[in-house]
Amino acid sequence: MLLAADVGNTNVVFALFEGREIRARWRIATDPRRTGDEYAVWLLQLLQIEGVAREDITQLIFASVVPRANHNLTVLAEKYFGKTPIIAGQGDAAWPFAIDVDQPSSLGADRALNILAAHEKYGGDLIVVDFGTATKFEAIDFNGTYKGGIIAPGINLSLDALVGKTAKLPRIAIRAPDDTSVIGRNTEDQMLIGVFWAHVAMMEGLIARMREEIGRPAKVVATGGLAILFDQKTDIFDYVDADLTIEGLAILAEKVGG
Template sequence: MLLAIEQGNTNTLFAVHDGATWIAQWRAATDSSRTADEYAVWLSQLLAMAGLQMGVMDACIISSVVPQSIFNLRNLARRYLQVEPLVIGENAELGIQVRIDKPSEAGADRLINSIGAHIVYPGDLIVIDSGTATTFDVVAADGGMEGCAIAPGINLSMEALHAAAAKLPRVAIQRPQGNTSIGKDTVAAMQSGVFWGYVALIDGLVARIKGDWGKPMTVIGTGGVSSLFQGATTSIDHFDPDLTIRGLLEVYRRNMAKP
């Protein structure tokens, strides 16, 4: 069985694949100081609740955008699974072209999302990942990564608004009631400005990227808050929450298939 670990700036996903399907998934808050032993205690308890144990996993793949955590995640695989993990950006061959000026700057999550999208959706793509940052990756029809636009994530923007303005409260991100853009109180006004502002950001950047690309493109939305925009934006053709783990599985299979 394969243990896939996808670590973002906010959350870390642990998923188990039995060779045919994903049989378990768990999320934890990302904590760069968490040790391999702490991960093992937490994970072993969740595995037991699912009727599994550490010993059944004989492979591991890791994608992380938090460099200081990779050491501990690698030690988790080595010490408790007795396997050498595949690590995106280190010893894993991706099998795609990264056509940007500095390929080493492409985040592991963006690379994996590009692969996860390319194996399902044909043609040229825009992959929008809504997380701590909102990224717009351009993926060519041959799977190559062509470039990206990066904006602050919606939660980050709302938090910055609260932190910088003394009288503005911390509020939850949600679609404004009645779909109105005119808030009648401070909370509603903040929700309207941030939510509809992000819808406009998505629609505007997608239109600009398509104009610069000059060819038809399919737009895929993924990430922790992407579902928030379903029905609000006309720019996203498909909402796909499984891009990342699908991409991790594909990279694992490509590396296992190497002679």
């Protein structure tokens, strides 16, 4: 079995794969100070619940946008599983697609995994939208080449800035509004309209501009924790694939072998 971990700015997602099939997944808050021993205490209990022994793990692969976490995950792999982990984007696990941008080395691991998995699963010209701490847009041509993208503040970052920089506005929960009205009748509704529909308008507008610039029909793939939420209120997505990033790790591990 393959144990994969995607370290984002907010959460670490672990997934247990049999082939490309996800058998189990777990999520823990990202903390660069969390040691390999701490990961092990938590993770080995979860594996036991699934009826999986540590000896059943034959391969480990990690991707991280938090460099300080790499050492602790490597300790986890070597000390508790007796394996040298594959680090996505490094060595034999270098990205297996062309990166046609000014600074190829600046491409984040999470974005690269989305590019890899989207091309493998859907083909053709693609726009991938990942709703995370930041909302990221990727343009991928029919050869799988990464052509560039966009990084925008995520909806929760926008809400944090709005609440944090004002004295009286309350903290509200992000959800899909009850209707399509953009004229709020109270403060909470006005704030929800401001952050939710503004994000939808931004997303739809940028995707339209990207499609025009690409000049060919491009399918739109949405991923990330809030993709399903936005899918309720827009028809711009061709596919919603919540597991795209973590599946990219399984695809990369398969290509590396071992």
